[in-house]
């Protein structure tokens with residue numbers, strides 16, 4: 360997770376017995392230009408596969424409504440999870456129309472994920 364400019368009110372958190380077990384956020388990508396990013400989604404390893412990640416995403420989408428275009432960056436292996444919520448892969452022909460901050464984050468993510476995990480970082484979007 361990019362630790363810069365975190366704002367608590369953007370997060371949806373899941374709690375069990377007073378323990379934080381998952382969270383995710385939607386944050387603006389271009390300061391009011393209408394592009395947003397679903398980011399920082401994480402569920403405690405021991406609690407995965409119980410619907411918690413899906414519940415967090417559903418709540419984030421519900422709260423976001425139709426305010427603008429949603430994007431996200433994810434590892435290529437996680438795209439099936441996001442497709443369930445209506446996200447689709449952004450084709451390389453659409454690359455230049457992506458918000459600059461997203462392209463920057465993807466480059467940084469690819470360095471880390473590509474180098475350490477041998478994974479590709481992909482961009483997905485959800486139509487309004």
Ligand SMILES: CC(C)(COP(=O)(O)OP(=O)(O)OC[C@H]1O[C@@H](n2cnc3c(N)ncnc32)[C@H](O)[C@@H]1OP(=O)(O)O)[C@@H](O)C(=O)NCCC(=O)NCCS
Pocket residue numbers: 398399400401402403406407408409410411412413414431432433434436437438439440
């Ligand atoms: C991705 C993540 C948030 C899902 O949380 P979760 O609480 O396990 O999600 P759910 O229980 O709601 O899973 C919903 C479904 O998605 C599937 N799924 C979860 N992670 C997946 C992945 N990486 N690839 C494919 N499918 C996946 C689950 O198998 C489950 O399928 P099922 O309903 O048929 O059993 C969690 O695995 C995680 O924290 N991963 C590490 C961080 C990460 O990858 N974050 C997203 C990147 S932006």
